[in-house]
Amino acid sequence: MANDRAMHPRRLHDGRYQWPAAFLLFLAFSILLFGSSLAGHLTTAYIGHDEDPRIYMWFLRWWRYALDQHINPFFTDLLWAPHGFNLAWSAFVPLPAWIAIPIGRALGEAAAYNVLCIIALPLAALSAFLLCRRVTGAFWPSILGGYIFGFSPYMLAQMLGGHLNLIFAFAIPLLVLAVFRRLDGEVPAWRFTLEIAVLLIVQFLCGIELFATMTLFGGFAILIALVFFDGDSRARLVRLIGPLAAAYAIAMLVVSPYLYYLFMRGSAGAPAWPPARFTGDLLNFIIPTEVNLFGTFGLARAITGKFSGDLYEKSVYVGIPLLLLIESYRRMKWRTRAGRFLIVMLAITVVASFGPALRVAGRAVLPMPWAIFTILPVLSGALAARFAIYTSLVISVIAATWFSDAPARTSTKIIAAASVALFLVPNLVPSFWKSRLDIPAFFTDRAYANELAPREIVLPLPFPDSGKSMYWQADSDMYFRMAGGWTVTSPFEFTRMPAVRYFYGAIDLPEAADQLKAYIARFGVQAVIADPEETNFPIWQQTLAPLGITAQNEKGVWIYKIPGDSFAAYAKLPAAQVEARANALRFDAIVEAAGKYLADGHDLSKLSPLELKRLDLLPRDWLVDAAPDAYRDWQIAPASGGQVGIIVVGSYEGVRPLIERYRAIASEIDYPAPTRWTPDAHPRLDVVKPLLVTFDSAHLTAAAQKLRDSPPPERTTPFVAGVTAGL
Template identity: 30%
Template sequence: MRWTTFANRAGQSTGAGIADPEVPEPRRKAIGPALQGLIAFIIYLAAFVALSGHALFPHLNVPKVGQDKVDPNFYVWAWSWWPYALTHGLNPLHSHLIGAPGGYNLAWATTSPAVAVLVWPITAAAGPIAAFNVTLLLAPPASAWAAFVAARKLTGKFWPALLAGPVYGFSSYELSHDASGQPNLTVTLLPALMVYLVLLWWDGTLKRTGYVIWMTVAVALEFYTFVEAFAEITIVGTAALVVGLAVAGAAVRPKIARLAVYTAAAYAGAIVIASPYLFYALRNFPKVFVRQKPQFSLDLASLVIPGKHRLFGMNWLAAASGHLRETASYIAIPMLVLFVLLAVFTWSSRLVRMLTALFAVIILLTLGPHLIIDSRREFTLPWSGIWRLPLLRSAEPVRFIDLGYLILALGMAIWLSTVTVRRTVLWARWALAVAALAAVFADVPSLASVVVPPDPPQYWEKANPQLKISNDIPVFFTAGTYKKYVKPGENVVILSHRGNAGMLFQAYTDFYFRIGGGFINDALSRADALPQDVGALRQPTRQRIQDFENYARRAGVGALIVENAWAEKWMYIFATLGFKSTDTGGVTIFQVTPAK
């Protein structure tokens, strides 16, 4: 649908029968695609802030999201680390400021350097916590906008594209990971923009050189945003070209072949841009980095069975939804019905056939090495061997579903823009589309819904004392008190029930001190973000105490800092070991004599 503004025609005849030359004839003024895109983004942003980000928006400098988990504060740290490393001449792919004494290899951690650099101005002006919170607020609307842009280009219609955008940007995958504080999984606008670039080239708006340059930039940015997503896009993009060649007519196949060549050239350029990262990562490949577990694959039941918070009063589904390991892949029956009806009634369209086949390929990829239905492993799939390849053995197959949502978004835009002469059919199409969106968005998870953990994570003791949880940064850090007790560059260990608190506080203080431990991912670091010899003191023995003292000397630990508001009883064990303690600014400091 084109938006137009109508005006009365001017230039009517004067009394002499001659038109006034100074009064031009007004023309219809259509709102252009760029302004339509801006309007769509504003709508998406306002809706997301109202539905999910309202509690976060007024408190951007407070770490509110997922403080019982380790990922959010890792990204707060990463948003601060990249500017710090680049401005101090440090290797950004290996940090000696965490994981003391040896440091951590970050090449196989998802630090998302492209995003960290993009939000650098916010980090510099307001700090890494504010930059992280702004990222969470902008990521879903930006992804929805990118899908809108692609759908608007594909159909030429505003309203179908406007409804299609949230199918991708506000999907269960996007919103659940955003509420978990995982921007590597929610900054997903680039795949949709790549589709947009292909459409621009296809209709001749973008010429060969422009396409190769812009696609090179997009692919390189995706690599530096999330390497796993880069690999997934490469696989699905290759499949799209193959399927396109299979369904296209003979006259179109040479054009698809040229598209493949130009895209390959763009990938070659992106690899060159990514080569410093790739070279370092491949030279420092972890010895043990296999993450193929059942929970990382798609459970087919999760496509149609909602999570417990989306049951629509159907309590009989509660047991089934409670069994599901993965709820970020929920598509809902109305959305699947819409896509099936699109395929059935418009099968003559080669584009629809391509999207249908590509969606099927994506679902097969999300299944991973085994078929899982309702949390039960049924059998091993014939292509299970691909998940042992170097670049895929550390991937999570279910994450392919994000690209499936993009296919569904484009399908919805086509569904709503298909011409029909019967008004009842038109209204039925729109009603089904609205129902599909409503089923997915029945209960949008709030960015503040995980502020206070209802239960301790499994890797913490269940017998915790009553925690007086506060999300605020302790005054010890905000008032600069830490400078009285910790020397610049000194190694400390932060103990807190708050996830990855050490990396959070280190980033907040602009890397004033080093820390022992820290979480970078579940394959390369401990889930509690503590050094092994410190975490073992939950159940102290004489040998474990000796191991801790050896570690403290070896790593040059100067102080152990317990965040009182998130403290567990065992964290005060150091007083029984003879360390002098001081309570100040919301923390307890145990002074340790560092190794000389």
């Protein structure tokens, strides 16, 4: 081990000004690339796309609000009112929020968010530079290593998505650096323990997902190192375990209030996304997405469009030059213990990034071992594609070592470095990284104070998952509460209500107006505020019209004030029955449409929601989206053996009536799918999951005919009377 530089690095006695120079270089690049488009728009535009950046602005404002008001920062009833939400189960970035408080006070949360984005990647690059310099003792190879990590496709994609909790990762390379210093005997055990504890606390307060995955991969690293190193090296590795355990104990003690709310005050329930939703794709290792320059070309877009997930999670790209460099490093260093250690760790991170299955162009072709980790707390919610951060960290060290040690000519190394940098160049269009922060004058002019009482419960449309209304609330200094929110996970009391999925975009909701009344009454909504610029606004208008309330068009929004005694009958309706009625009516419509499709002699193999919509067999107000990731409450498709599978989404209480109705004629019932349902099954009652009912063609056709000949009670009774009677 003494001769293996990655585990026993060179001592540096110079470089006093190297780290400031490196940071300024990385910072200048970040400002030039991301900040230049914000000139004059620091408070009216933001770095990133879509909804999450505005949501993180809410989190920044929340911490300032909570500290100013001297209230519990872990729980709020501003979201998901009146019940409230445990924010420990959200990505509410305490440490970045505290850092940004002065900027927020002076310029507002949009500016604070932008500044955090601009400094996050240079900080990560600097920490990787320090690690690489420790390993190699060389400045320019370490600069390249810092760039590979700090401006990796993972970092670029997560910043574009606005995920502050995933780009403040500078503590991770510093933790590895601290381990090297202890292995080299430069710091005593007590100081090493304190250094590690501080870095653990920092990472925990920046993002608990990275803290959890960092701990997992750190454990793997120690185990692999114990396998490859022996003698005195192994003994020194073993002696790390005690101080590391003590550091974790100190860190957990410091963050114990956070842990209390995380584990003792209720969990977030099921993970927000299924494990297979966001995973690495084999082709993504050589083909980048639009966050990199080469991913902007048409062919690359066509291929990456087939990968699972969204643009922000397609981030395992490495590039051909780096892949060739890694192979050259393997040939050069495989005989050394450190070389084998780094290559094996790289393989582990790559395999983990594939998630439960290896995908090629979006298709799962081979089961992968990560599936066993999806049952663990916190880690079950981690997205496999995000493990690319550890891949890029290992590669940064490998690349820096190769450029420092490879017996190649200087000209060859310069060409190789230029090739690596070129293939990793970010999208160079500044406007690509920027979005406008549009907000109605109703909020900027404080007109809301004339229309709403403080802490009134508001139903905003668009729903807070779009991020817009989260920023409305933050910009109003938390003036009103919202019967909704975007907190990654949502309270079961809300998610079981069919109206919530309607607000999320599942417009195919039977009796939408009645469902809206039930939602308003159940959660004490006192006003509906709708943005007329939204695509679904005409549909919302149709649903809101039966409320019988005249809308006010006020400074860019439409306001529906709900009288206090409205919809009293709806307030008493059991939530399970409200949900069950919507599920039954939706399932009835799907069965009837599919039965007519088969009776008319159409091709079973072509059966799909789009085909039923094309043939006008579904209700005309149902929107069926062709996008593969479109949110949909239901699905229908051919199954094996000439059968048909129908999926609807609901809680167990909400789908149990359907199970009882069709269990006698269905070929198979799965709940939560793909788990086979049996009469003695006891699924969780506090989650919303898919129900899959499989029919053979004859039974499906007969079920459709029975719906027409003998309509079930939910089709023949008014909403309130039917729900009250359990129909």
